[in-house]
């Protein structure tokens with residue numbers, strides 16, 4: 001095995017960048033730690049200004065050829081990539097599990113497959129995303145969709161493989177070469193994606209991966225003058241910095257950020273189903289942007305709901321994410337574990353009531369107990385900030401108006417979950433919650449053609465379906481005087 005590849009769970013993974021169709025090393029490296037045992041599993045290339053420049057120039061050089069292929073010429077590449085992802089599900093799942101500690105069985109059963117679906121869906125959507133022609137004022141009008149140019153895509157450490165394809169698939173389908181910068185806490189599965197893009201035969205420079213630290217190579221990428229689109233999934237802090245850089249270059253920018261999402265349970269709901277969904281918010285140790293972390297329960301059923309909720313949480317098993325029995329894995333990194341712990345300690349110190357958990361798990365490492373906190377008020381930090389760990393808040397409400405007011409009492413607006421047995425209430429409350437996605441009596445079901453994104457601190461712009469294709473395109477209106485050309 002060369003120094004630029006490591007073996008992770010029996011799978012060979014490159015630790016360098018992938019630029020212009022070639023593996024590229026950096027003199028500097030950063031340590032990548034597995035959350036499972038806190039061991040360093042790879043020393044990964046730590047890119048800087050030079051690698052960022054090289055990658056963006058490779059993407060720029062590839063742009064005219066990739067754009068000229070049109071949706072029909074590009075679709076076979078995306079479909080081939082989807083096939084290669086499908087063929088390597090087991091390897092991709094094993095590497096991502098070791099790198100990020102997402103449950104192996106969910107990675108195998110659904111998460112990695114969704115990445116393949118993203119490539120297939122966008123191959124089809126770009127073909128269907130037609131230009132529009134019409135006549136008016138004595139002219140022929142056409143809306144033309146021009147690929148925008150090199151796109152920089154910056155992704156977070158949770159579900160890194162699938163979330164990177166959620167952005168790279170529409171960018172590539174729309175005709176934009178991409179430079180992907182994975183998060184430094186889980187960089188390995190995106191490195192495998194570069195191998196697969198290479199095997200799929202993408203022209204050099206169409207798909208690039210640059211590894212490194214956000215404030216270093218990430219910042220160099222987003223301020224590069226040849227970049228035409230910037231897309232981030234990550235934190236509010238990163239979005240501010242990246243948004244400023246994009247604005248300076250007048251480059252369109254989307255940001256999918258965090259949430260403090262309400263899970264509202266009405267007295268007329270199927271309480272068992274609601275309690276199970278609530279207990280499921282601890283999955284992936286709560287490191288899910290869409291998680292419903294504010295439980296809002298109608299007074300009349302609060303006791304019964306809580307009994308069922310505790311019963312469901314008792315069934316959780318903390319353990320190695322590679323074991324089938326495990327339902328809660330360790331947190332991603334010691335720094336993050338300490339951040340989660342500090343949130344809970346501040347809540348305790350400020351008088352919020354810890355109803356469950358509230359400490360590191362007895363088995364040590366990066367495990368944290370599933371925690372439920374009743375904040376002393378809606379202004380408590382724990383009721384307002386995204387913790388991004390296994391920490392839920394519990395508040396109660398009297399009537400529908402209070403439920404909606406509480407649900408919307410947040411600076412975020414990514415998602416909402418409502419449990420009710422009433423069609424009318426589902427309609428009213430579903431409409432009234434200010435969030436990018438609201439589920440009623442279900443959770444996490446997604447249609448790839450639907451818009452996805454957040455309100456307020458949860459982000460800017462929408463992705464999914466045609467919305468993402470629009471983002472990666474420049475629209476042009478072409479008008480030709482009728483009868484003037486033969």
Ligand code: NAD
Pocket residue numbers: 154155156157158163181182183184212213214215217218219222233234235236237238239241242256257258259288289386388414454459
């Ligand atoms: P983060 O913002 O720390 O990092 C995200 C990415 O941005 C990383 O690749 C990082 O290297 C890069 N980055 C950081 N600062 C940068 C800078 N100044 N310039 C350029 N790049 C920079 O976020 P994270 O901790 O990796 O991810 C967790 C956050 O992501 C949570 O808030 C979570 O809710 C959010 N998230 C949102 C969604 C969604 O779809 N809405 C999905 C997953 C995660």
